[in-house]
Amino acid sequence: MPPAATTDSHLLKKDHLKGFLRKLSKEYRLVAPVRNRHSDVLFTVIDDLDGMEIELTEPPQNSLKQFFLPQQEQLSTYSVTPEGYEFHPTQAIIPPTVYFGVHPCDLSSVLYMDVVFSRRQRDPFYLRRRQGSVLIGINCNFPSPNCFCNATGSGPFIEMGSDLQLTDLGDRFLVETGRAPGHALIKRWQGFFSPAEAKDRAARYQAFLEARGRFSRQVHVEQAIRRLEAGTVPEQVWEDLSLRCQDCGGCAYVCPTCTCFTISDQQRDAVSGQRLRNWDACTFAGFTAMAGGHNPVVAKTAAIRQRFEHKLRDDVRLTGRPSCVGCGRCVGICFGGTDIIRFVERACQGSL
């Protein structure tokens, strides 16, 4: 939608982007999508602004998940004393970090993770990484072939959630300020910015309209959500897709909103060890297996059921929107052709 006239918006010339980032990098750790020498784009900690190529169009292969919920994180160490186990929580110093160039899908997923890790119980390990983080988003003018954020309500442009939100207008960025830290950044380095005019806001709206027309897929997420809620997805769909799932866990690992984890203790020697938290996935049989071997989830017919019901039904009930953000990462990684787009297509079949 066109931004309201009251929105606080500014212009940043592209020539001045690096200068602005250099200022930011003096006070923050800077993370941005970087194209490496094998031409993969990955969110990377920028330690040399001049030696790295920041890529703002092609979406990064990793999401921001690993920065807030690392694939493996030490929660504490322990020692065995005559009195019993003694736990020493791991102290981690997380520098205040600016995440720059975050696409709307990844912004939405951080907002979702905030709900997961602070709604009922506050997760101190997540929150200490999240607190003091600044999110600078970039709207997507050119969605990638697997993208379908238009169908999940999380893109291609976003109105809320970031501290600063950029839109590429050719030689300049339109910069909108979302939350207080964004205002503070603009104020702190106001020399880089000039006020946006009505024609800039009109150009942003035009870019948004054009981006909406550039999606190459039409994925009927809303219809699948309704069918899941109504219980009209045929059993055969679950069975067919579960049979094809190759159990690699790739979907959960690349997914920006899959937050399942397992905590395990690793013994170092007879009297000490560490407690680790690792990513896990509901599609793994071992995730639900009970002691003694019984598994309430029959892998062959229901391995992927939990995953899709959670994202497209349970989270809709809980938060009003699906926790699939339409980034398409699982579509590219899936070995068996059981990604969420295939599920949505199968679930919606026969609707005429």
Next chain:
Amino acid sequence: MTNSINEIENAEVILVSGSNTTEAHPQVARRMLDAVDRGARLIVIDPRRTRLAECSHLHLALNPGTDIPLLNAMMRVLLDEGLADELFIEMRTENFLALTGVPLPLINQAAQLYGRARKAVICYCLGVTQHVCGTENVQTMANLAMLAGHIEKKDTGVDPLRGQNNVQGACDMGALPNMLPSYQAVHNEDFREKFERAWGARLPEDPGLTLVEMTHGGAQGVIRGMYIMGENPMLSDPTLTKVEETLRGLDFLAVSDIFLTETAQLAQVVFPAACFAEKSGSFTNTERRVQMVRQAVAPPGKCRADSEIIIALANRLGYAMDYDSSAEIMEEIALLAPIYGGIYHDRLDQGWGLQWPCWDRDHPGTPFLHKYYFTRGKGYFMPTSHIEPGEMPDHDYPLLLMTGRIYHQYHTGTMTRKSERLSRESGQALLQINPADARALGLRRGETVRLVSRRGEITLAAEITEQVALGMVYATFHFSDAPINLITNNAFDTGSGCPEYKVCAVRVEKIMTN
């Protein structure tokens, strides 16, 4: 593979034999399933009802060890139905004979599907080769492909799926008893001379021994010293009691590996090796693609790359071996191994590597083989007929045991069993047994049973499943606590020296407590 992996996606018919592809080669299975989604027909020949068999259009659940009669029957159908590619046979092959077989409706259907397809590939794996007649099985497969003419075009071919990242490269580099690098035969004087000039040393004129000839030599075997690299015969070779006797009887054993394996524990000297992420060089995968591997992290402690260990060892043994980098070794490979003639690190550094044969610097590599001619000239129809497995079930040992792999573990588990997550998914040896057989023995799910053959016995847990047919059981060789190769038979394919891991006779005993 005669094909590239991606070509599988374009095939109209895919015939998979003796390959549990979704578990053993997921990346290849992914292409097969993509092809199915695009309308390809999938035929699976496997005694077990594997995941891939469930996804197939036709599952030919043959009795283990009867590949040749089955494939011959398919050829009979092709001939009877006029589906043989007569022009191809006339122009490109010789010694074609009418082979007889047993016509069954399913075989008929499979043959029709395969024969009538415009583009069809055969993928096979160890279920074909780990038999006393492994060589003949492969020859029969080649006969079938030649008969249907499914070999000279893109998206058609015969594809053995190699199991390890670099097993193809090891064979290419002459890690075979009868071959110098690039499949230049040891017995050929010209080839030997070429290498002797380059290396400044005399080379033996006779082929060496195959793996099992070495590890089954016995306590007084002719081989007195061994240097074993990245291999764990104390778990992977058949009849482990014999392997242990042989290795313990050596005068000297050195092992290099990244962990202290069962084999390394018997060694006098153990070299800690660097793993894939700790060294630079190239691997050659199943589609003959040579790819760069770049060091990501430094090796821990005193670990060194295999090449560094070999170079240091050669120098201590009095041979001045001098290479400064793996790129320099690659230059020597290009010099001496014609199929690698145009492969250099600077070329590999760009893009996704090169597929051999790649004859010179300007050659773009070869996505699929045998386009205009076979290596020997004309394709040869090698007539084959049924060969009985080395041991079949009988009164005392009424069940047929097949061995193989499962998804979450890799080979002897030296690496994968170190992972807590993989062990959670599959952490113990299981014996797959048909529900009817389990009922007859009074077994419950997960019950520990004794598995007995003429060679030995182990205990492991029963997994009751219809994946295996009545009279068959299946187990994996990943677990050192239930070493299945104490059980397997001491029979080999005389052509390749490959052990018959896929068939032996066993008995399952219920363990009585109290």
